[in-house]
Amino acid sequence: MLPWVEKYRPKRLVDIVNQEKALEKVKAWIESWFHGIPKKKALLLAGPPGSGKTTTVYALANEYKFEVIELNASDERTFGKIERYLNAAYTMDVFGRRRKLIFLDEADNIEPSGAKEIAKLIDKARNPIIMSANKYWEVPLEIRNKAEIVEYKRLGQRDILKALFRIVKSEGVFVPKEVLVEIAKRARGDLRAAINDLQNLVSGGTEDAELVLAYRDVEKSIFEALGMIFASDNAKRAKMALMNLDNTPDEVLLWIEENIPYVYYKPEDIARAYEAISRADIYLGRATRTGNYGLWKYAIDMMTAGVAVSGVKKKGFIRFYPPKTLKMLRDTKEERSIRESIVRKIMKEMHMSKLEAIETMQIFRAIFANNLDVAAHIAVFLDLGDKEIEFLTGDKEKAAKIKGKMLSIHRKLKETKTELEVRIEEAEAVEEAAEEEEVEEELEEEETEEKEEEVKEEEQPAKEEKGKKPKQATLFDFIKKK
Numbered sequence: 001m002l003p004w005v006e007k008y009r010p011k012r013l014v015d016i017v018n019q020e021k022a023l024e025k026v027k028a029w030i031e032s033w034f035h036g037i038p039k040k041k042a043l044l045l046a047g048p049p050g051s052g053k054t055t056t057v058y059a060l061a062n063e064y065k066f067e068v069i070e071l072n073a074s075d076e077r078t079f080g081k082i083e084r085y086l087n088a089a090y091t092m093d094v095f096g097r098r099r100k101l102i103f104l105d106e107a108d109n110i111e112p113s114g115a116k117e118i119a120k121l122i123d124k125a126r127n128p129i130i131m132s133a134n135k136y137w138e139v140p141l142e143i144r145n146k147a148e149i150v151e152y153k154r155l156g157q158r159d160i161l162k163a164l165f166r167i168v169k170s171e172g173v174f175v176p177k178e179v180l181v182e183i184a185k186r187a188r189g190d191l192r193a194a195i196n197d198l199q200n201l202v203s204g205g206t207e208d209a210e211l212v213l214a215y216r217d218v219e220k221s222i223f224e225a226l227g228m229i230f231a232s233d234n235a236k237r238a239k240m241a242l243m244n245l246d247n248t249p250d251e252v253l254l255w256i257e258e259n260i261p262y263v264y265y266k267p268e269d270i271a272r273a274y275e276a277i278s279r280a281d282i283y284l285g286r287a288t289r290t291g292n293y294g295l296w297k298y299a300i301d302m303m304t305a306g307v308a309v310s311g312v313k314k315k316g317f318i319r320f321y322p323p324k325t326l327k328m329l330r331d332t333k334e335e336r337s338i339r340e341s342i343v344r345k346i347m348k349e350m351h352m353s354k355l356e357a358i359e360t361m362q363i364f365r366a367i368f369a370n371n372l373d374v375a376a377h378i379a380v381f382l383d384l385g386d387k388e389i390e391f392l393t394g395d396k397e398k399a400a401k402i403k404g405k406m407l408s409i410h411r412k413l414k415e416t417k418t419e420l421e422v423r424i425e426e427a428e429a430v431e432e433a434a435e436e437e438e439v440e441e442e443l444e445e446e447e448t449e450e451k452e453e454e455v456k457e458e459e460q461p462a463k464e465e466k467g468k469k470p471k472q473a474t475l476f477d478f479i480k481k482k
Ligand SMILES: Nc1ncnc2c1ncn2[C@@H]1O[C@H](COP(=O)(O)OP(=O)(O)OP(=O)(O)O)[C@@H](O)[C@H]1O
Pocket: 004, 005, 006, 008, 009, 010, 015, 016, 017, 018, 019, 047, 048, 049, 050, 051, 052, 053, 054, 055, 056, 132, 133, 134, 155, 163, 191, 192, 195
C-alpha cells in the first residue's frame, strides 16, 4: 500500500497550501536559471516538519521539467554523488535528457567537514541546488551564506483539517469528524504526521482510534523516532532519532524491539536486528546494575544504528505498534507527567541537557531507594513535591521518611538563616560604632586645630588685620554651633 503522504503529495505548486510567499520566491529563483547561472545558486528552504518543503521541490521539478537528485546532506557518501551530478549539463541536451536539480535534505545535520565540501560544491555547481532544513540557524554558516533562505510557515489546524477531509473523501472511507479534528489538533502544524496518523487509524480500524490517538498524544515523538531509525540506512541519522526523546533508553528499546518484524521481512535480517537489540539490552542491564550510565551510549548505538543497518526493509507504508508490555502506558499518563517534571527541575537546577537529566534521574532513583538522608537533601535542592518523591523512591513509606527529613532540613536552613542574620547585624553594629568613633576623633582634631589658630590670631591681631580674607564657614563650624 502506497503511503498516503506520497499518494496525496501535491504534484503542482498551486496545490501547496498556505505557503504563497515562499513559493513566489522559489519560482522567481528557478526562472532566473533560464537567463544564465544566478548569483545564488542554492536555495535553503527552512521551516517546520511537514510544511511542504520537499513537496515544493518535486512540484517545482515537475512543472519546470527538472530531474530531482535527492541526497541526504548528513551522509558522507553524498559528496561523491553530488560531484558526479555537478558535471551534468544544466540545459536540456540533444537527447532530450532532463536537467538535474540537486535536493539536499537535512542541511541542519551536516558535520563541519561535510559543510566545507558542500560549500565547495555549491561554488562549482552549474545546476540548481535546493537544501532543506527544520532549523536553519543550525545549518553551517559557510553553506547558509551561499544560499537564499526561503521561510516556510507552520501550517494551521484548518489547513491540516482540510487536507485530511480531502483524503478521506477520495479514499471513500468514513472517519468521524471529531476524530479528524483531534488528529489535526495533535499534529501541531505537521501535515505529514497528521496524514500518517490518519492512515494508521484507517488501516487499523477506527475502533482503536482512541488508543492510537492517546498514544499519539504522548508518544508523538517516539513514533517519529521509530520512523527515523527504521527509515534510514544511515547510522548517524538513526542515532540522532533519540536525541530529543523523553523516554528512557529501556523504554525505547521495547518500542524498537516490538517493531522489528514489521520492518524487516527476511529471517536473517530480523535475526541481525534482534542480535543488535539484545546487545543493547546487555549494556542497559549493566548500566542499571553498576550505576555506570556511560554505558547508555553504547546501548543507544546498538539499538538505533545497529538495528537500522540490519538488512532490507519493507517498502511503502509501515505501521508502527506500541510494545505490548507498555499497553498500560495509557493509564500511567500521570506518572509520566511527574517524571517529566522531575527531569525539567534537574535540567533547570543542574544546568543539564535532557539526556543528562534523564540519566541523573536514574541515579537519583537509586539514591532515593537506598540513602534517605542524601535523598532528602536532593529533594530540598530540587524543591520536589510529594508525588515526585514517591516516584523516585517507588515506596510510600520511604517517601514519608524522606519528607520527615526534609522538614528538619528546612528547619535547620531557617535557623542557619536567622543565625546568619544575627551575625550580619552584629557585624554591622560594630562597623557603625567604629565609623562614629572615627568621625568623633576627626571632629576633636579639627576643634583643637581651630582653637590653636584662634590663639595665634589673638596673639598677632594688628599684623594680619589688613589683607585678611573672610574665613569660609565649614561643616565643622555648623556642627559646633549646634
Ligand atoms: N503546504 C502543504 N500543502 C499541501 N500538502 C502539504 C503541505 N505541507 C505538507 N503537505 C503534505 O505533507 C506531506 C509531507 O510534506 P513535506 O514532505 O513537503 O514536508 P517537509 O516540509 O519537507 O518536512 P521535513 O522537514 O520533515 O522533510 C506531503 O506528502 C504532503 O502531502
